[in-house]
Amino acid sequence: MKITREEIGLKVMSFIKENFIFTGQEINPEESLLGSGTIDSTGILEVISFLEQTFGVQFEDKELVAENFDSVAKIQSFMFHKLAGEGD
Amino acid sequence: MCGIAGVIHTENRHAPPSAELLHAMIGAIRYRGPDEFGLYRDHHAGLAHARLSIIDLSGGQQPMCNEDGSLWIVFNGEIFNYIELRKELQSLGHRFRTQSDTEVIIHAYEAWGNDCFLKFNGQWAFALWDAKERKLVLSRDRIGVRPLFVRQAHGKVWFASEVKAIFSDPEVSRSMDPRGLDQTFTYWASLSPVSVFHGIEEIPPGSVRVYDSTGVYREWLYWRPSYADPREPYPLSIADATEVLRDKLMHATELRMLRADVPVGSYLSGGLDSSLVAWMGGQAKKGRFQTFSLRFDDAEFDETSFQKLMASQLDSSHHDILVSRSDIARVFPEVVWHTERPILRTAPAPLYLLSQEVRRFGIKAVLTGEGADEMLAGYDLFRESKIRQFWSHQPESKIRPRLFERLYPYLGRSPNQAKGMALQFWKQGLEKARLPGFSHGPRWSTTSSIKRFFSGDIRQNMSTNPAPDVLASLPEEFAVWDPLGQAQYLEVVTLLSGYLISSQGDRMLMAHSVEGRFPFLDSDVMEFCNGLPADYKLRILDEKHILKRVAHGVIPEQIVRRQKQPYRAPDAISFVGPDAPEYVHEMLSENALKESGLFDSAAVLKFHQKCLSKGKEATASAEFSNSDNMALVGILSAQLVHHLFIKGTRPSSKDRIVFTTAIDRVSNYQQHAVQEHRL
Numbered sequence: 001m002k003i004t005r006e007e008i009g010l011k012v013m014s015f016i017k018e019n020f021i022f023t024g025q026e027i028n029p030e031e032s033l034l035g036s037g038t039i040d041s042t043g044i045l046e047v048i049s050f051l052e053q054t055f056g057v058q059f060e061d062k063e064l065v066a067e068n069f070d071s072v073a074k075i076q077s078f079m080f081h082k083l084a085g086e087g088d
Numbered sequence: 089m090c091g092i093a094g095v096i097h098t099e100n101r102h103a104p105p106s107a108e109l110l111h112a113m114i115g116a117i118r119y120r121g122p123d124e125f126g127l128y129r130d131h132h133a134g135l136a137h138a139r140l141s142i143i144d145l146s147g148g149q150q151p152m153c154n155e156d157g158s159l160w161i162v163f164n165g166e167i168f169n170y171i172e173l174r175k176e177l178q179s180l181g182h183r184f185r186t187q188s189d190t191e192v193i194i195h196a197y198e199a200w201g202n203d204c205f206l207k208f209n210g211q212w213a214f215a216l217w218d219a220k221e222r223k224l225v226l227s228r229d230r231i232g233v234r235p236l237f238v239r240q241a242h243g244k245v246w247f248a249s250e251v252k253a254i255f256s257d258p259e260v261s262r263s264m265d266p267r268g269l270d271q272t273f274t275y276w277a278s279l280s281p282v283s284v285f286h287g288i289e290e291i292p293p294g295s296v297r298v299y300d301s302t303g304v305y306r307e308w309l310y311w312r313p314s315y316a317d318p319r320e321p322y323p324l325s326i327a328d329a330t331e332v333l334r335d336k337l338m339h340a341t342e343l344r345m346l347r348a349d350v351p352v353g354s355y356l357s358g359g360l361d362s363s364l365v366a367w368m369g370g371q372a373k374k375g376r377f378q379t380f381s382l383r384f385d386d387a388e389f390d391e392t393s394f395q396k397l398m399a400s401q402l403d404s405s406h407h408d409i410l411v412s413r414s415d416i417a418r419v420f421p422e423v424v425w426h427t428e429r430p431i432l433r434t435a436p437a438p439l440y441l442l443s444q445e446v447r448r449f450g451i452k453a454v455l456t457g458e459g460a461d462e463m464l465a466g467y468d469l470f471r472e473s474k475i476r477q478f479w480s481h482q483p484e485s486k487i488r489p490r491l492f493e494r495l496y497p498y499l500g501r502s503p504n505q506a507k508g509m510a511l512q513f514w515k516q517g518l519e520k521a522r523l524p525g526f527s528h529g530p531r532w533s534t535t536s537s538i539k540r541f542f543s544g545d546i547r548q549n550m551s552t553n554p555a556p557d558v559l560a561s562l563p564e565e566f567a568v569w570d571p572l573g574q575a576q577y578l579e580v581v582t583l584l585s586g587y588l589i590s591s592q593g594d595r596m597l598m599a600h601s602v603e604g605r606f607p608f609l610d611s612d613v614m615e616f617c618n619g620l621p622a623d624y625k626l627r628i629l630d631e632k633h634i635l636k637r638v639a640h641g642v643i644p645e646q647i648v649r650r651q652k653q654p655y656r657a658p659d660a661i662s663f664v665g666p667d668a669p670e671y672v673h674e675m676l677s678e679n680a681l682k683e684s685g686l687f688d689s690a691a692v693l694k695f696h697q698k699c700l701s702k703g704k705e706a707t708a709s710a711e712f713s714n715s716d717n718m719a720l721v722g723i724l725s726a727q728l729v730h731h732l733f734i735k736g737t738r739p740s741s742k743d744r745i746v747f748t749t750a751i752d753r754v755s756n757y758q759q760h761a762v763q764e765h766r767l
Contacts, residue, residue, distance in 0.1 A: 019698060022691035023540055034512045037537030041509035042713035066512035 003055075003083060009076040015050050016072065029072040044069055051075070057082060090150070091120030091138040091598075092162040092236075093253040094215055096224050097131075098303030099243030104754045105134030111747075113246075113253040114138050116739035120164070120249060120598045126150050126749030128160050132301075133217045133224070137162040137749075140601055142348050142453055143170075148188035149749040154198060155183070158220045160751075163190050164249055165212030165234045166605070168343040173207060197225070205296060205310040209343075209611045213291070215247055222301035230311045231459075231609050232280070232293025232585040235594055239288050245299055250595075251288055251428050252739040261287065262734050264686065266546045267555035272430050273539050273722060274532050277586025279558055284429045284729065293585045312563060313580050315573025315618050322621045329624055330637040333616060337638065340610030341368035344455055345377075352605065353378040353451040355442070356398055356406070357655060358391030360632065361457025361466070363398045363647050364639050365607050369455050370402050379404040380446050380454065382438045385412040386658050388708055397644055409445050411438040413662040417669050420662075421728055426599045427591040428733065430726035432535065432718040434657045439596040447600040458593060459608030462584045463617035464632040465572060465625040466652060471495050473527035473575050474626060476514055480521035489514070494629055524566060525559045527575035528582075538719045541687050541695070558582055572622035656709075659717035663724060664703030675727040684730040692723055 009029065020039050021027060033039040039047065047069060052058060057079075068078040093113035095105045110127045114136035118125075121138035128135040128151035137150040143166065151160045167173070170189035173196060178184070182195040189210075196204040197216060211233035216225040226247060228236050238247045239254050241261075246254045254260055268284035271277070280290035291297055297307040316322065324332065345352050345368075354366040356379045366379055379402065381395040392408070399406035416437040423437045424430075446454055461467050472495065479488040489511050493500040499507050517529040525532070542550070558581060566574060589606070597604045607613065617625070620634065627633035631652060639648045663672045674680055676696045681689035699720050702712060709717070 018694070021540065022694045022698075023688050024691070025540060032512075034509065035516050035533075037533045037535075037715070040534060040713050040715045041513050042710075043715060044509045046713070065508040067508075069509075070512055 005080045008079050012075050032070050090164045091117040091249045092164050093248035094135040095246045096133040104131045110134045110136040112256040116253045116256045117250045125745050125747045127747050128751045130753040135162045144188040145349050147186035152190050154194045160217045163214035167208045167210040169209040224299040227296045228291050230294045236291040256739045266549040270550045270555040274536050275582040315569040317568050318570045334638045336613050340607040340613050342372040344605035345369045345372040350452050352453045354455040356381045356395050358394030361460035363643050365455050365457045379406045381408040383408050383410045413658045416662040424725050424728040426595040432722045434659050436592045436596050438657050443597045443600040443602045446602050453603040455605050458606045462580050464635050466632045471629050480518045483518050528578050570622040658709040660712045660720040661709045664699045
């Protein structure tokens with residue numbers, strides 16, 4: 001069954017809250033994760049590894065740019081397209 | 089070098105300060121000066137001193153007074169130009185009883201009043217009691233090498249080298265100050281006069297505070313760092329400036345190597361700064377001396393090969409210690425007992441162990457290279473800031489940020505993920521390139537992210553009672569300085585004064601009764617470096633360019649040319665292995681977290697779990713993210729500060745102190761020399 005955009009967003013949001021926020025505080029999906037200090041450059045690698053495991057995907061080097069991973073909304077959108085593309 | 093403590097009463101209702109209190113206060117910091125103890129007491133003031141005898145071993149006892157006994161001083165530190173000042177004062181008719189620098193301060197104050205501070209080239213914290221006027225003068229050196237804290241309440245003013253001495257009086261209340269915590273988790277240190285303890289103030293570096301007999305005080309800065317105005321032409325070529333810097337640094341090192349009546353050793357980190365200082369120390373000494381180095385079990389932090397290279401060139405009597413993660417975890421509570429504030433890195437811990445080693449070899453004073461990176465732009469932050477500044481002119485440019493690859497060659501070889509993320513980090517705040525604080529924005533925002541762990545109470549207090557911002561008290565001329573000067577200023581007033589020379593410097597050295605001496609923080613050297621044009625210091629992206637010119641030909645070229653390695657130690661990884669000490673779990677337990685009330689306990693418990701599971705697989709410190717490293721060390725140390733200073737019993741000295749100098753004007757009891765003061 002195809003995973004929806006919302007489901008991707010929820011999983012990503014919950015991973016980030018559990019592993020980087022810890023306080024239960026909400027995060028704005030549009031906010032820059034690096035810019036707000038929520039996650040640093042090493043932390044982003046943890047996010048990437050989570051995405052690879054959870055969604056069974058692998059990233060090419062050219063995909064691994066901040067534009068794809070710097071907010072929950074960007075990750076959601078990028079993953080949705082990637083999964084859709086791979087499903088075709 | 090020493091410890092000082094005391095109290096003055098500014099309301100007449102109080103009985104005179106008791107000898108017992110002075111005993112307790114100085115006893116709490118006896119390690120700062122275990123050689124001799126002294127006290128002075130009258131109806132309104134009590135002063136106590138713990139002495140580490142370095143200059144005029146037989147004549148320098150304190151408290152010391154002027155000729156008519158109206159001015160009394162307790163002093164921690166050194167005035168390195170005391171011989172020159174003594175001559176000058178003698179020519180003005182002053183007569184001296186001792187050969188000490190302490191006596192020079194008293195006469196200088198009599199002769200020049202408030203102009204005396206700028207005449208001193210040294211590192212000091214002192215309290216001068218004017219018994220006639222009932223006036224207390226407190227002062228610290230330009231950059232804050234020596235510590236001084238004060239507490240005013242109930243018609244009394246307590247002061248001491250360390251907070252624990254003030255806390256030894258049961259009358260002094262103890263609690264954490266959320267403003268100090270807010271600043272620590274932004275700038276890595278609280279900004280004086282704010283401290284992490286409510287009501288305790290740190291006397292700012294470069295300042296004087298004078299309390300009158302009613303307890304009203306006046307405070308002013310007699311000095312603060314000031315940088316070159318790039319519109320003014322600079323008179324010296326870089327070649328000439330190199331010669332001047334060499335001479336000034338040589339002179340500063342000579343003063344620090346030779347003006348001591350005990351042998352002075354030197355630290356050797358393996359980097360340029362301490363190598364050069366040690367070499368200059370050797371030139372001054374014209375003989376063998378002892379050098380000391382830190383080595384690490386963890387290869388990512390170790391610099392052994394460079395240390396050995398330099399030690400063999402110096403032909404010094406070289407000693408080193410090997411530090412492991414478990415050593416760091418083991419001594420960390422003692423380290424926090426001495427820093428008296430939360431820290432975000434474990435880097436002080438190995439230095440605590442190193443000073444122990446120095447003392448084991450009978451050395452009481454060491455030269456170090458501290459300050460070179462701030463005075464001559466050695467840190468990556470300065471280079472990053474320069475590239476970010478350049479990038480900000482064309483924020484969409486893909487070419488400009490490639491300069492970061494020159495700074496960090498590994499980026500060029502890295503997979504895109506690391507590079508892309510690193511660039512995103514440096515891109516933060518690019519639009520603020522013209523605003524003060526641009527250089528430090530990324531560091532401050534990364535550090536501030538840890539504040540999300542603070543409890544609701546602390547955060548509430550932070551929002552209703554916000555901490556002063558370093559950018560709110562900038563000097564007027566800040567705006568005309570070159571961006572490098574601006575960044576250097578911020579680095580000096582936050583990290584250097586508040587963390588490096590205190591938590592990593594004075595406190596770790598004095599814990600084992602060792603005095604640090606820092607040629608790069610000589611007043612003449614600092615003034616000269618601050619006046620240099622920016623591109624003599626940071627040439628394109630070549631850091632400490634002019635210092636490399638000074639070092640060329642005398643320090644092995646491998647050390648001059650090597651990629652700068654910032655001094656670091658294993659952080660979070662030291663506390664999460666299977667053999668982590670029990671106290672780590674205790675301090676991060678739900679009970680302890682609730683008791684301190686500093687942090688959101690549920691969040692910290694989850695975070696600790698994450699670190700523990702990461703610890704099972706991690707083999708290197710770098711596998712923990714910078715944020716996680718800072719958060720774990722910061723939270724653990726803050727918990728320890730609470731446990732040791734707020735919850736813990738008040739410091740008391742188990743050992744009896746024998747006052748070999750005691751001037752007691754209350755019970756008309758006066759003695760010098762060996763008679764014991766029994767309590």
